[in-house]
Amino acid sequence: MSQILKDLYYGNISPCEKSFDRNSEYGNELKIVSETEEKLLTLLNEAEKELFQTFRMHTET
Numbered sequence: 001m002s003q004i005l006k007d008l009y010y011g012n013i014s015p016c017e018k019s020f021d022r023n024s025e026y027g028n029e030l031k032i033v034s035e036t037e038e039k040l041l042t043l044l045n046e047a048e049k050e051l052f053q054t055f056r057m058h059t060e061t
Contacts, residue, residue, distance in 0.1 A: 040052070
């Protein structure tokens with residue numbers, strides 16, 4: 001129990017994080033989005049990456 005409290009205090013875990021089954025439909029879709037984002041970032045120059053990161057910040061929920 002004390003380790004959990006230490007982890008919370010030092011920010012190693014966040015109580016607002018939600019877990020999910022990586023083999024679920026949500027998990028599979030999240031993997032596709034993540035892989036696609038990585039591929040996209042390799043195609044962008046620095047200015048385009050900054051623009052994409054700004055867009056991403058404003059669309060995350």
